[in-house]
Ligand SMILES: Nc1nc2c(ncn2[C@@H]2O[C@H](COP(=O)(O)OP(=O)(O)OP(=O)(O)O)[C@@H](O)[C@H]2O)c(=O)[nH]1
């Protein structure tokens with residue numbers, strides 16, 4: 001059973017928003033549906049991994065097993081260091097006699113991968129500040145605007161939150177329109193500035209609107225940028241400062257979108273981004289389009305920043321809360 005939006009968000013009216021015991025069977029059915037879809041949409045990574053792992057099921061655990069497993073994890077972009085740690089751990093356990101065959105190996109591997117996908121920082125999002133401000137940043141084309149749109153939809157339609165969207169990507173008119181379409185779909189308030197206005201002023205206006213309207217959540221979309229574009233990185237710092245001045249403690253979360261299909265390169269980008277602006281969570285997108293979904297584990301382990309949401313397709317329900325156990329099971333089961 002998969003994690004749902006009520007598990008990701010801490011809301012003022014209680015984390016279990018959405019319902020009493022009467023809703024439980026329905027919620028359970030929905031979770032099962034989520035898990036099936038997660039598993040299905042991550043097929044490319046799972047196929048690549050499970051072929052190697054299935055092959056070990058009926059064999060003795062020997063040198064060849066470890067080599068094959070190592071190759072499979074590296075091919076899935078789990079990263080060299082993390083892979084070595086996992087394989088060495090399994091090898092030790094096998095030597096001690098704790099793992100006797102492929103089936104136990106596969107179960108233990110699932111546990112180890114889930115442990116790696118967890119960081120010490122909270123993987124939840126606290127929506128108790130009113131309003132809570134979420135700032136979404138990242139490299140061009142990584143999925144910021146669509147993730148913001150989908151998130152607004154889930155917050156409004158499933159959790160009944162009042163949402164304001166701020167179009168602080170003032171770079172392209174099309175970007176503003178794209179977000180406006182999403183706001184209409186989700187039925188949420190939309191704030192934009194005049195053409196080519198300053199992103200800081202749009203962010204300011206969005207937060208002011210959220211405060212004035214008594215909104216629960218303000219989500220601010222920003223223009224894509226590379227960590228090497230110093231002026232654009234400085235602009236982000238300014239946007240953050242403007243928001244903080246308007247509402248002390250905000251932005252409460254700065255989420256960076258990372259395109260999973262860019263693999264280890266995406267990891268490098270996220271690291272450099274996080275060095276330039278404070279990042280509290282990762283939205284890992286396009287996991288459906290890659291056999292290298294192991295990047296989620298490398299990101300968690302090497303950056304220590306929790307993956308909070310994942311994108312597994314272009315449909316609304318394909319933006320999902322991330323859960324380490326679900327993810328590991330979807331990769332291997
Ligand atoms: N298959 C798949 N496509 C995705 C996912 N997330 C986003 N996309 C697609 O990626 C493309 C870029 O998404 P945007 O949301 O426009 O990206 P962005 O980061 O806002 O781009 P810029 O504003 O130009 O920096 C769109 O075609 C999205 O539909 C995902 O999880 N899976």
Ligand SMILES: [Mg+2]
Nearest residue numbers: 144145169175
């Ligand atoms: Mg965009």
